[in-house]
Amino acid sequence: MPDWLQHLLQLLALPEYGLSTVAVVSFVSATLLPLGSEPAVFGLVKLNPDLFWPTILVATAGNTAGGALDWWMGWGTNRAVERVRHSRVHLKALEWLERLGPKACLLSWLPGIGDPLCAVAGWLRMPFWPCLGYMAVGKFLRFLVMTAGLLHLFPGGWFGVS
Numbered sequence: 563m564p565d566w567l568q569h570l571l572q573l574l575a576l577p578e579y580g581l582s583t584v585a586v587v588s589f590v591s592a593t594l595l596p597l598g599s600e601p602a603v604f605g606l607v608k609l610n611p612d613l614f615w616p617t618i619l620v621a622t623a624g625n626t627a628g629g630a631l632d633w634w635m636g637w638g639t640n641r642a643v644e645r646v647r648h649s650r651v652h653l654k655a656l657e658w659l660e661r662l663g664p665k666a667c668l669l670s671w672l673p674g675i676g677d678p679l680c681a682v683a684g685w686l687r688m689p690f691w692p693c694l695g696y697m698a699v700g701k702f703l704r705f706l707v708m709t710a711g712l713l714h715l716f717p718g719g720w721f722g723v724s
Contacts, residue, residue, distance in 0.1 A: 580605075580606040580609070580610065580613065580617070581606070581613070581616060581617065581620050583602055583606070584599070584602050584603055584606055584617055584620050584621050584624065585620050585621075585623065585624040586624065587599045587602040587624070588602070588603070588620070588621040588622075588623075588624030588625040588628065589624040589625065589627050589628040589631075590628065591625065591628065592624070592625040592626070592627070592628025592629050592631075592632065592670075592677055592680075592701070593628045593631055593632060593677060594632065594635075594677050594678065594681070598673075599621060599624070599625065600708050600709075600712070602621075603617055603618070603621045603705060603708070603709055604708075604709055604712045604713070604716075607709055607713065608713070608716075614709070617709070618702070618705050618706055618709060619702075621701075621705045622698060622701050622702040622705055623698075625701040625704075625705070626694065626697050626698040626701050628677070629667070629670050629676075629677065629680040629694070629697040629701065630680075630690075630694055630697070632677050632678070632680035632681040632684065633680050633681065633683055633684035633690060633693055633694070633697075634684055635681050635684065636680070636681035636682055636683060636684030636685035636686075637684035637685065637687060637690075638684075639681070639684075639685050640684070640685040640686070640687060656682075656686070659679075659682060659683070659686060659688075660686060663688060663692075664683065664688050664689055664692035664693040664695075664696050665696055666679060666683065666688075666696075667679065667680060667683055667688075667692075667693045667694075667696035667697045667700065668696045668697075668699060668700040669700060670696070670697045670700050670701060671700040671701050671703065671704035676700075680693070680697060
């Protein structure tokens with residue numbers, strides 16, 4: 563392994579740089595890239611129980627920032643593409659999103675559809691700040707429920723290793 567990569571991995575290692583790792587992983591996982599942030603969040607909280615709330619808040623902020631990037635990508639796509647043809651299913655989904663407005667971004671926490679939903683909200687030119695607020699609420703509740711649930715299900719850590 564190259565020295566620079568080894569050094570980077572050491573910098574991001576849990577728990578010494580845990581919050582920064584959670585921030586980066588949460589941000590990247592909220593973009594359209596397939597990556598989950600729950601293992602990093604759970605791992606840091608398991609290793610440092612006193613960092614429960616800071617971890618939840620950092621994960622929420624990172625994930626919300628990634629959702630904001632998705633929104634801006636969608637907004638930019640709308641500007642770049644004047645006309646797009648949609649199937650009947652797509653048209654119904656767009657009507658549903660337009661009817662819900664920024665509140666649809668509460669569903670940004672859903673795996674598989676949450677991140678593209680943020681991009682579509684930008685593409686539809688929904689108001690940025692209300693969308694960001696709803697994204698933050700949805701993502702905060704996701705991290706809170708997921709982390710608390712995992713701590714309850716795995717009190718000894720993953721596979722009994724703490």
